[in-house]
Amino acid sequence: MSAPLTLYLAESGLNWFKLVVLMEELGLEYNEVILDFAKEEHKTEEYRKLNPNGRIPTLVDHSNNDEVIWESNAILKYIAERYDTEKKLLVTDEKEKANLDTWLFYQASHQGPTFGNCQWFMFYHTEKLPSAVLRFQGEIKRIFGVLNDVLSKKKWLVGNKCTIADLAFVKYNDYAIHHLLPTDFNVEREFPHLAAWHNALMDRPTIKYAFQHMDELDVGRERQHVTGVTHSEFARNATGVARRGIAAEAAKAG
Amino acid sequence: MSSPQLTLYFAESGLNYMKLMVLMEELGLSYNEVILDFAKEEHKTEEYRELNPNGRIPTLVDHSNNDEVVWESNAIMKYIAERYDTDKKLLVTDEKEKADLDTWLFYQASHQGPTFGNCQWFMFYHTERLPSAIIRFQGEIKRIFGVLNDVLSKKTWLVGNKCTIADLAFIKYNDYALRNLLPADFNVEREYPHFAAWHNRLLSRPTVQYVLKHMDELDVGRERQHVTGMTHSEFARTATGVARRGIAAQAAKDELLSTA
Numbered sequence: 001m002s003a004p005l006t007l008y009l010a011e012s013g014l015n016w017f018k019l020v021v022l023m024e025e026l027g028l029e030y031n032e033v034i035l036d037f038a039k040e041e042h043k044t045e046e047y048r049k050l051n052p053n054g055r056i057p058t059l060v061d062h063s064n065n066d067e068v069i070w071e072s073n074a075i076l077k078y079i080a081e082r083y084d085t086e087k088k089l090l091v092t093d094e095k096e097k098a099n100l101d102t103w104l105f106y107q108a109s110h111q112g113p114t115f116g117n118c119q120w121f122m123f124y125h126t127e128k129l130p131s132a133v134l135r136f137q138g139e140i141k142r143i144f145g146v147l148n149d150v151l152s153k154k155k156w157l158v159g160n161k162c163t164i165a166d167l168a169f170v171k172y173n174d175y176a177i178h179h180l181l182p183t184d185f186n187v188e189r190e191f192p193h194l195a196a197w198h199n200a201l202m203d204r205p206t207i208k209y210a211f212q213h214m215d216e217l218d219v220g221r222e223r224q225h226v227t228g229v230t231h232s233e234f235a236r237n238a239t240g241v242a243r244r245g246i247a248a249e250a251a252k253a254g
Numbered sequence: 255m256s257s258p259q260l261t262l263y264f265a266e267s268g269l270n271y272m273k274l275m276v277l278m279e280e281l282g283l284s285y286n287e288v289i290l291d292f293a294k295e296e297h298k299t300e301e302y303r304e305l306n307p308n309g310r311i312p313t314l315v316d317h318s319n320n321d322e323v324v325w326e327s328n329a330i331m332k333y334i335a336e337r338y339d340t341d342k343k344l345l346v347t348d349e350k351e352k353a354d355l356d357t358w359l360f361y362q363a364s365h366q367g368p369t370f371g372n373c374q375w376f377m378f379y380h381t382e383r384l385p386s387a388i389i390r391f392q393g394e395i396k397r398i399f400g401v402l403n404d405v406l407s408k409k410t411w412l413v414g415n416k417c418t419i420a421d422l423a424f425i426k427y428n429d430y431a432l433r434n435l436l437p438a439d440f441n442v443e444r445e446y447p448h449f450a451a452w453h454n455r456l457l458s459r460p461t462v463q464y465v466l467k468h469m470d471e472l473d474v475g476r477e478r479q480h481v482t483g484m485t486h487s488e489f490a491r492t493a494t495g496v497a498r499r500g501i502a503a504q505a506a507k508d509e510l511l512s513t514a
Contacts, residue, residue, distance in 0.1 A: 053365070074356040101329040125387075
């Protein structure tokens with residue numbers, strides 16, 4: 001039986017993680033279509049009919065006339081508003097709903113682009129620009145500081161419980177702590193409330209599942225920027241769990 | 255005569271408050287303006303950060319709704335529209351269109367704002383000149399113009415076959431990019447004709463013309479500060495003409511608000 005939702009993603013993407021977590025939280029079934037960026041599958045005319053921005057993620061809802069949604073937080077809201085009928089991860093109070101929007105826009109406008117630019121200038125840019133890296137690392141810490149201040153007064157961002165607002169921040173925060181900030185950066189010491197909140201989120205079974213799943217799918221592509229190995233090259237040389245991941249992907253496509 | 259129902263905190267050099275003013279003008283709402291002096295770091299005070307923990311502008315306070323505070327410009331945009339646009343003049347009602355509206359608001363917030371903002375940063379504010387960083391962001395601006403152009407080659411407005419808050423959200427950064435971020439010989443009408451037609455249509459709305467003019471009057475040179483290198487205080491000391499009048503008006507307003 002085919003799943004009612006299809007999620008387009010790429011292993012190296014960071015924005016689809018929260019959608020998988022949400023769908024798992026709600027017990028939804030979904031197909032995954034993994035686009036190969038090396039083959040520019042995200043820039044084809046066919047894909048751009050779904051997502052004119054030519055990026056991932058994109059969602060297609062087969063139980064709703066194949067409705068297409070793009071922009072990860074718009075997808076997050078769509079899934080939650082349509083399928084979280086018990087409001088497990090949503091809020092109902094009008095003021096809290098406005099707060100939820102605020103945090104989703106903050107994640108989309110501040111965390112994502114800032115952390116993403118830090119990643120760009122650290123690993124992908126044509127030349128090494130230390131002052132650009134410092135700018136974005138500084139902004140990451142500033143944003144951590146904002147979250148830390150807010151979370152020093154409350155446990156969750158909105159509505160006194162975990163909501164899609166909290167889920168939206170997990171992947172980039174984890175990525176920043178592990179890859180973007182200096183190894184001697186001690187987040188528990190510098191931003192203890194942020195760290196406690198982040199760790200509480202990391203403990204959720206759906207989050208653990210999504211991380212494990214990303215690792216299995218990744219077949220080294222998330223590390224590509226470090227090793228410089230191309231997708232095709234990696235596929236040729238992969239062994240062990242990576243080889244099995246690639247084989248599983250090929251079998252699914254077959 | 256009653257006091258305005260809304261207060262908008264912003265700074266002249268900000269780009270994210272313009273769409274909120276346009277929306278409030280479109281809906282005929284009355285609002286106080288509180289202009290924060292960035293040179294004095296008025297946006298980083300504990301008092302202000304109780305309203306907006308991010309310490310940036312804009313922030314909205316709704317006095318007709320228990321002084322509810324909203325921050326993040328597109329969250330404010332949605333709040334104002336959903337509460338006050340009862341005729342749905344600039345909103346949509348169809349469920350699918352509502353999802354599309356959210357998509358475009360998130361696109362503006364995640365792509366246009368930060369990309370164009372970073373281009374501005376590396377062109378005018380960064381500690382050193384980094385041509386390859388500027389080229390990266392200029393390239394992204396054009397890519398985003400291309401995306402909008404493709405979409406607008408098939409329809410007149412982004413959502414719901416009419417002008418909505420989605421279209422309004424894009425104006426100021428698009429205008430700023432065309433004037434200040436792309437090379438002077440860049441011909442947007444030739445490169446992105448559908449985008450240009452839509453942008454020009456928006457620029458000719460009376461509310462948009464009013465707000466752009468209002469921003470010029472308020473600006474007192476601060477938006478140009480990065481070009482001249484002048485500090486806010488220096489400019490205030492030496493300003494003449496309309497700039498001087500703008501500063502005097504601001505001071506008079508401060509006095510008025512402080513005695514209210």
